[in-house]
Amino acid sequence: MRAVRFESDGSVKVVPMPTPGPGPEDVLVQVLAAGVCRTDLHLLDDVRAGRREPLVPGHEIAGRIVKVGADVYMANPKDVVVVHFEQPCGECRRCRQKKTNLCQRGSSLGFNEPGGYAEYVRARQTTVLALPPDFDPALAAPLGCSGATAFRAVVTLGQAEREDLVVVVGTGGVGLSAIQIARVQEARVLGVDTREEARRAAVEAGADAAVPPTEAARTAEAMSGGAGADVVVDFVGTAATFTLAKSLLGYGGRLVPVAVGEEPIPVTSGDLVEGGKAYLGAYSTTMADLARTVALAESGRLKPVVSKRAPLSDAARVLDDLAGGRIVGRAVLEPPRT
Ligand SMILES: [Zn+2]
Ligand SMILES: [Zn+2]
Structure with missing residues (x-):
């Protein structure tokens, strides 16, 4: 088969590779689509810097099962599935x-096992979900990464529940999914982003309002009748966004950081104890998160924004x-359908 590999010189190459054979409890999936996630750029940097071995990326995968192992009972050949990249x-x-998001003995497709930038990918039977025809x-x-991540953060x-105020800080790709999911929960939603086009997209995705960071406190105050936010999801992860996020929380509020930031932030125990607030790091997702995300998409209540489709051979240009x-x-990359 052909696959895209990140090489140690920083290049992105289409290379021939042996098609993987499924183990007894594995399925072999012909990749029909692989999402290009920002994490892939970080992986490319890591490979170039020698922090990781060359790898086949791609952790947002949908495809058709073409072969199943001898002990597979949860999936069938010809099923069109979405694959969870975590292989616990x-x-x-x-x-x-x-x-399963906390399993430290498993592997991850597109990280330390070959991922979806390829014609075929091998996955455990417990990590695929059939899609409607x-x-x-x-x-x-x-949905495999950005959709499920948004679901886990918000729900x-x-x-998040009815009448809650949910603030989404950073209304790019995953943030827009988070806004849609918060609306499904019947929450009120405030989007916060420095970029005007991202704020416009937030309102189109269903946010009641979208403002720059300087106006966030005043708007959250007004939208909650002075009570503050019930949920703040931070998709950016800088000291500035974390500090803003924690300042917006009302009594009982939950702050969910999603991005891995490295800037130090002063936090006192009083920030958490006063009003009984919680900080909950969003670390990967489970099959339950993915299954519920797929159900929302099936019912049309979550619409992933796919703005570009390209052949596998264009991976370097798309990145x-x-x-x-x-x-x-x-x-989304689409390998040739043979
Ligand atoms: Zn991702
Ligand atoms: Zn485990």
Whole structure:
């Protein structure tokens, strides 16, 4: 098969590779669509800097099952599926608790196992979900990372519900999904972003208002009748956004940081104790998060924004466009359908 590989000299190459054979509990998926995530750019940097071995990226994957292992009972050949990139071990304490996002003995497609920038990918049977027959794989692929991440932040961790005020800081790709999901929960939604086009997209996605950071406090105050926000999701992860996010929380509020930031931020125990607030880091997602995200998309209540489709051989150019800020929404690679 052909696959795209990040090489140690920083190049992005289409290379021939052996098609993986499924193990007893694995399925072999012919990739129909692979989402291009910003994380892939970080991986390319890591490979170039020698912090990672060369790898086949792609952790937002949809495709058709073409082969199943001897002990597979949860999937069938010809099923069109979305694949969860996390391949948990299935046996550790975290896996038994269904906290598969915390499994430290598994692997991750597109990180330390070959991912979806390829004609075929191998996955465990427990990590694929069948899609309805008329569901466009290009729209399904981004649910695997960005869609499920937004769901986990707003619902699983944020526990957003009717009449809550949900503030989404950073209304780019994943933020727009978070806004749609908060609307499904019947919450009121405030988007915060420095970029005017991102604020416009936030309102189009269903936010009641979208403002620059300087106006966030006043607007959140007005929208909540002075009570503050119930949920603040920070998709940016700078000292400035975290500080803003924590200042917006009302009593009982949940702050959900999603991006990995490194700037130090002063936090006192009083910030958490006063009003019983919680900070909940969003670390990857589970199959439950993905399944519920797919259900929202199936019912038309979550619409992933796929703005560009390109052949697998264009991976280098698409990554370059993403790095240069020339892609709004999601780009998806489509391997040739043989
Ligand atoms: Zn991703
Ligand atoms: Zn495990």
